[in-house]
Each structure stands twice: as structure tokens, then as C-alpha cells.
Amino acid sequence: MSQACIYCGQVGPFNVEHAIPAGLGAGDAFVLEDLVCRTCNDFFSRELEVRVLRRGEIGLGRLALQPQGRSRGGKTRAPTFESSSAKLLTEDGRALEIKLGFGLSPQILPQLTLDGDQLEGNGSDRRKVGAFLQRLGRVLGDRVELVVKDADSEKSLTFAQLAWSVDTYAASSGSTTGKPGKDTIWMELPQAETGGRARMLERDNGSLVIQVNGRDVGAAATLATLIRRNLSALTKSLSTLVRETDIPQPQIRVSGHSPTDDDLARFIAKIGFNLLALEQGRAFCCDPRFDALRSSIRTGNPELRMSPWTEAEGLLPRLHHLFAGKHWMMLSPMPNPATGARGLVFCCSLYGGAASIVLLTEDLPAQHFDFHVFYVVDYKRQSVARHTLFDVVQMMQQSPSINVAPDVDPR
Numbered sequence: 001m002s003q004a005c006i007y008c009g010q011v012g013p014f015n016v017e018h019a020i021p022a023g024l025g026a027g028d029a030f031v032l033e034d035l036v037c038r039t040c041n042d043f044f045s046r047e048l049e050v051r052v053l054r055r056g057e058i059g060l061g062r063l064a065l066q067p068q069g070r071s072r073g074g075k076t077r078a079p080t081f082e083s084s085s086a087k088l089l090t091e092d093g094r095a096l097e098i099k100l101g102f103g104l105s106p107q108i109l110p111q112l113t114l115d116g117d118q119l120e121g122n123g124s125d126r127r128k129v130g131a132f133l134q135r136l137g138r139v140l141g142d143r144v145e146l147v148v149k150d151a152d153s154e155k156s157l158t159f160a161q162l163a164w165s166v167d168t169y170a171a172s173s174g175s176t177t178g179k180p181g182k183d184t185i186w187m188e189l190p191q192a193e194t195g196g197r198a199r200m201l202e203r204d205n206g207s208l209v210i211q212v213n214g215r216d217v218g219a220a221a222t223l224a225t226l227i228r229r230n231l232s233a234l235t236k237s238l239s240t241l242v243r244e245t246d247i248p249q250p251q252i253r254v255s256g257h258s259p260t261d262d263d264l265a266r267f268i269a270k271i272g273f274n275l276l277a278l279e280q281g282r283a284f285c286c287d288p289r290f291d292a293l294r295s296s297i298r299t300g301n302p303e304l305r306m307s308p309w310t311e312a313e314g315l316l317p318r319l320h321h322l323f324a325g326k327h328w329m330m331l332s333p334m335p336n337p338a339t340g341a342r343g344l345v346f347c348c349s350l351y352g353g354a355a356s357i358v359l360l361t362e363d364l365p366a367q368h369f370d371f372h373v374f375y376v377v378d379y380k381r382q383s384v385a386r387h388t389l390f391d392v393v394q395m396m397q398q399s400p401s402i403n404v405a406p407d408v409d410p411r
Contacts, residue, residue: 005037006277006285007294015041019274022070023053023079024062024327024350025379030386035277035285040298044270052267054082056258061351064104065325066379078102083256085191090247095191096122098252099204106252111201112227112234119230126238132202133235139183139208140228144169147180148187148215160217162224169221169228183208187215198223265306269358270297272346275331276360279373287365309347309355316355318402322395324352327377333364351379 003011017036020026036044052058062069062079069079078101087095088106094113098106110123110132123129144162157180161172180186190196190211199211200223212219227234259267273293277285296304309316319328329348335341341363349355372389387395396402 003034004282004286005040006035006273006282007040007298008037009286010037010039013038017041017044017274019278020271020327020329020375020377020384021045021049021053023049024377025066025068025382026377026384027071027382029384030275030278030375032274032277035282036274043298048263048267048270051263052259054080055256056264057353058259058264058350060104061353062379063100063102065351067102068382071382081254081256083254085253085255087191087253088247089251089253091249093195095195097199097201100252100254104252106250109201109203111199114198114223114226119226119234121234121237128202130235130238133231133238135183135202135208136200136227137231139185140164140224140231143172144224145181145184146187146210146217146220147184162217162221164228167225167229169225171217171221182206185210185220187212187217187220189213189215200224200227261306262300262303264356265304265358266297266300268306268348268356269293269304269346269360271329271348272331272358272360273297275329275346275373275375276344279331284365289361289363289365293360305359307357309357318396319392320349320352320355321402322392322399323349323376325378325380327351327379329375329377331373333372334359 003014005011005014012034014034015036015038017032018026018028019030019032022028053062059079059081063081066079068076070076081100083100086098086100086106088098088108089095096113097109097111099109101107106124108122108124110125110129111121113120113122121129121133123132142164144164146160146162148158148160149156159180162169163172185200185208188209188211190199190213196213198213198219199209201209201211203209210220210223212223273285273290292302293304296302311317319330322328327348327350329346332345332347334343334345343362344360344364345357346360347355347357372392374387374389374392376385376387377383378385
């Protein structure tokens with residue numbers, strides 16, 4: 001088993017794998033070297049971790065509580081959240097496109113909305129709105145490229161063009177294929193909250209979007225014409241922009257895709273298996289008893305067994321209290337009453353959420369593993385600490401607000 005990937009058995013090339021994903025605020029404290037191949041590492045970081053860390057409850061918790069994502073020197077950024085729709089709803093019935101920043105703070109994106117026959121400009125940052133209008137001055141030239149994703153396949157794109165003639169845009173007979181350019185305008189349907197109002201906006205990733213009913217090219221031409229004719233006046237009126245701090249009692253509505261229970265279980269199990277490899281090494285983790293677990297993490301088959309850990313008394317509430325404001329994780333042996341064998345579970349709580357338990361194996365390999373190991377992540381400071389059960393019990397005994405009975409059973 002020398003130099004074999006602990007997940008797929010492939011013999012290199014290897015990447016450095018973070019035992020706990022750096023995106024969880026774990027920094028680079030604990031890494032696996034020459035244990036996880038590049039193929040598995042790329043899948044974990046680009047697919048599985050992205051689906052969990054940028055969506056659902058964990059994505060929102062990360063955005064609300066964690067000041068920064070993975071440390072990348074000068075390119076380090078705050079965590080991002082993937083939503084299909086994020087709106088700030090005002091008392092007068094407007095729905096403004098926003099992105100959520102750290103602490104779930106709303107930031108109004110640069111946008112122009114058609115209200116009757118008038119254009120209304122909005123944005124949190126006047127400088128960004130000014131740059132947005134300057135960009136539209138360049139993009140709304142004699143020919144404009146529109147592109148729409150196919151409803152059944154996001155990889156299938158339909159292109160159309162607008163041509164400027166006699167002070168107006170009209171759909172052009174020409175069409176294009178290939179990759180959209182950086183100044184292509186993406187067509188979307190208006191969200192229900194906007195009342196169907198046509199809108200042009202710039203997303204935080206730099207993409208230009210036009211929202212018109214039916215994604216109709218003629219309606220897009222009408223809005224583009226109105227914007228081009230009024231760009232000069234709009235630029236002069238930047239001082240009248242409405243920002244989120246000007247709106248009394250705003251409401252925020254966010255919708256998007258959540259990770260599946262299967263993705264979440266695989267994500268948690270991967271962390272547990274990584275930490276097991278860190279503790280016990282390659283030979284231990286390559287034991288055939290972990291074959292099903294490795295397959296589950298990589299492919300989703302067989303389905304993992306994950307369950308919530310709930311108890312009003314005992315170890316769980318003490319762990320939540322002791323490690324408040326941090327992630328905590330635990331590798332723990334677990335007796336199997338049915339077979340008499342000794343299994344192994346991984347438990348964790350992320351961003352103060354409910355604790356989850358994933359069964360790693362029902363039958364431990366023939367090696368001593370009669371102890372509990374805890375990893376605690378301070379995601380605000382980008383650090384990780386390892387503790388034994390003895391360490392944790394001592395910390396509880398030293399905490400005046402935690403009552404530790406002498407017979408605490410950490411299982």
C-alpha cells in the first residue's frame with residue numbers, strides 16, 4: 001500500500017490535503033502529505049466542499065460568523081454564499097438585488113430598474129455604480145451580444161444580438177456561437193418580488209444581467225435603448241442613489257440550493273476519515289474495513305449513515321458550552337452491541353449548529369484505538385487545537401459554569 005491514495009488507491013501524483021477544510025477557517029495547521037491523490041483532492045475542493053461551504057445553513061453560518069475564507073495572502077477574501085435570488089424588500093414595495101456580506105449585511109448591487117417609463121438607479125457604493133454606468137456606455141455600442149442559458153441545461157447557451165440604428169436597438173438577424181465574452185449581457189427572468197419590472201444589473205462576479213419578462217429579445221432591446229439614451233442623465237444623478245442605510249425596516253429574502261443530506265454526510269465523513277489518517281496513518285486507513293466508507297465519500301455509494309446527536313444532559317451540552325463560537329469534532333470508538341465488535345464514529349458541530357454523527361466503521365481494525373480525540377477550530381483566528389478526552393474533562397472542570405459529573409461517559 002506504499003504511496004497509494006487512501007481514498008481511491010491510485011499511486012500519485014499527490015496533493016497536500018487539509019485534514020479539516022481550510023474554508024472552514026482551519027488554516028494550514030493539519031495537512032495530509034502523500035496520502036490523497038490529486039484527482040480526489042480536486043474533487044473534494046472543487047465539487048464537494050464548494051457545494052457544502054457556499055450553500056445552505058453551513059454557507060450562511062460561514063458568511064455570518066467567519067471573517068475570512070482560506071488564507072491566500074493578499075488575495076484572501078471573505079466567504080461567499082451562492083444564492084439563486086437575494087433581495088432587499090422595501091416598505092414601498094421595491095425589491096432590490098443584493099449580495100450578502102460578512103455578518104449577513106446586505107449590499108445593494110449596481111442596478112437600473114424600469115419603473116413605469118422612468119429608470120431608477122440603486123447601489124450601496126456610488127463609486128461602483130458610476131463604474132457600472134461607464135461600463136454600460138462601452139457595452140451598449142452599435143452591437144450588443146445577449147446570451148441565455150437553456151432552461152434544461154445550464155451548459156447549453158442561446159445567443160442573440162441587438163443592433164443600434166436610428167436612435168434605437170432592434171433584434172439583429174445575426175447570431176453567435178462559442179464562449180460568451182466578458183461584456184456579454186446575460187438574460188434572466190425577473191424575480192417574483194420585483195413585480196416583473198425590467199432591470200439591468202451587475203453581479204458581484206462582474207457579469208452583466210438584463211431581466212425582462214419571457215427573456216424576450218424585443219423587451220431587452222427596449223430597455224437597452226432607454227438606458228443608452230439616458231446614460232448621461234443617470235450619471236449626473238448618482239447623488240440620489242438609495243443605499244441600504246437609507247431604507248427603514250428593510251426585509252431580506254434569500255433563496256438558493258442547499259447541499260443534499262448525502263453531500264453533507266460525505267463532507268463530514270471526509271473530515272473524520274482525514275483526521276483518522278492523521279492519527280493512525282496510511283496502513284490503518286487502507287484496511288478493507290474502510291472500503292465502503294471510502295467509496296461513500298468519493299461516489300456517494302453506498303449511502304452513509306449520519307444521524308443527529310441530541311441529548312439534554314451528558315457530554316453534548318457541555319461540549320457546546322465549552323467550545324461556543326468554534327467548530328468542535330470528535331473521533332470516538334463505539335461498541336456494537338449486536339456483534340460485540342468495536343466501531344468508530346465521527347461527531348462534529350459547525351458554526352454552533354446541531355451535532356451530527358457519522359459511522360466510519362462498525363468493526364475497527366485489529367489495532368488499539370481505545371481513546372477519544374477532539375479537534376477544535378477557532379474559525380475567527382484560523383487555528384486548530386487537538387485535545388484528548390482528559391484535556392477536555394480538565395477544561396470542563398476548570399469552567400465554573402459547567403457541572404461535570406465524575407462518571408461522564410463521552411460515548
